[in-house]
Amino acid sequence: MYTEPRKADDNNCGIKEKVKLLNGIVNVLIQPIFNVRAQNTLETLGLLEFRLDESNINILGGFVVLTKICVSYEMIDTIFLSSIPRNVRQLEVLRNLNTSEYFNECCILSNYQCIKLLSELKCIEELTVEGHFLRRAQNFQSFPPNLKHLKVSYFDYYESCYESNNIRFVLNKLTLLMYHNEESRVKWDDVERRIRIDEMLTHLSRYIELDKLEELIVEDGENEPYHYFPSKR
16 A cells, blocks of 8 residues: 555654644743843844744834844744834845755745735845745745845756746845855865856846846855955956
C-alpha cells in the first residue's frame, strides 16, 4: 500500500503542533519585556522562527523609537505587516533554512495580501530579502514605495526564473550578500564568485535600473565589502 502522502501529512501536523507550542511559550516569555520602557528605548527587534500573538502584536505598534525589524518569512502575516510602527526604516525578511517544505509553501511568497501590504509600507527605506524571493517577477511589485536600499542574499538564478516585466525600478543602493547567514557561508574561489555575481546582476537587471544605482555593494562575509558606483561612470 502506498503511504507516502499520509506520512508527509503526519510530519506536517507534527511540525505545526511543535511550532504552535513554541510560539505560545515564546509569547509568554517576551510579554513582560514588551513594556513601556521597551517601547520608548528599543531600536532593533528580531522576531525569528516564531509569530507574535494578538496581545503582543497590539503592543508592537507602540514602539516609538523602533527603526529596524528582522522577521522570518515563515512567520510573517498580514496582521504583522499592518502593525509595523511607522518609524521603522529597515525591514529584514529572512528565511529559516531549517524550516520544512510545509512552511516554505505557506509563507509570504505565495500570499498576495502580504505582498500588497509590503508594497504599501511607506516608512521602509531599506529592505533585506533572501534571493529566492526575487525569483518571481511579481515579488518585485512588493517593493515599498520609498525604498532606497535593497539587500539581496545569494540564490541560484536560472533562465527558467525569467518572467517578462515592463517596469524596472530605480534604487539608490543595492547590496549583494553572497552568503545565506553567518552559519552557512558559501565558499567560492574568485572566478566562481565573479560568475555568480554576474548571474545575479543579469537577473536583477531585468527588474532594476542597475546603471542608475548610486552604489553597488558586494559582501562575501569574509573580505572587505566591494563598492562600485555605476551612476558615476
